[in-house]
Amino acid sequence: MDLNYYDTLIAVADDCPVNGAVVPALRGGKKTVAVVQFDMISADPGGLTQEDVLFETWLRRRESDGLSESERAELRAQFFSRSQACLRASPLPKKYGWGLRFDAAGRVTLCPMGSDEYEEIIAGEVPGVNVLKAMRSKRA
Structure with a gap:
């Protein structure tokens, strides 16, 4: 199952x-x-893709250094066997003002709020890019 975003901000x-x-x-x-x-x-x-960021964040917060490739692969399979919150719940777009821009291959870059690129995408001036809002921190 593919959890990545494509052509999305x-x-x-x-x-x-x-x-x-x-x-x-x-x-x-x-x-x-x-x-x-x-x-x-x-x-x-x-x-990196969304899946890479989610897994690596979890792994680095556990301070799991020195794992072999097979151990990493096994942990990644276990990690994604449970449902995971997507990057719409990341603190970067929720609290710190960073948009997350995914390209056609699902690779992510930071897109700062207020930048020309961010404003053009939000305004609908970049065809083919879907815009999803990050999840709110508080109920509306």
Whole structure:
């Protein structure tokens, strides 16, 4: 089952508390989900899919270093055997003002709120790109 998005922008949530993209910071000296996802996507723009980001975030938060490829593959299969929240629930578009732009191959890049690219996509000026809002943090 393919959980990736294609030709899609996950736009910033309606109740996002910032007016522009903000780089997430460590909390208590530890990497939060937002920091892990921001670091991962910004280090390899257009190199990861939603599935990659979800699994790697989970794995890095468990601090599972030194796994063999077969161990990683087995953990990934176990991880996706349960339903997972998609990146519409990521803190990046919910709290930090980062849109998540997926290309035709399902690869993700960060798209900062307020940037020309973000505004053009939101305005419907980029044909073939679906826009989905990130999930709200609070009930409407």
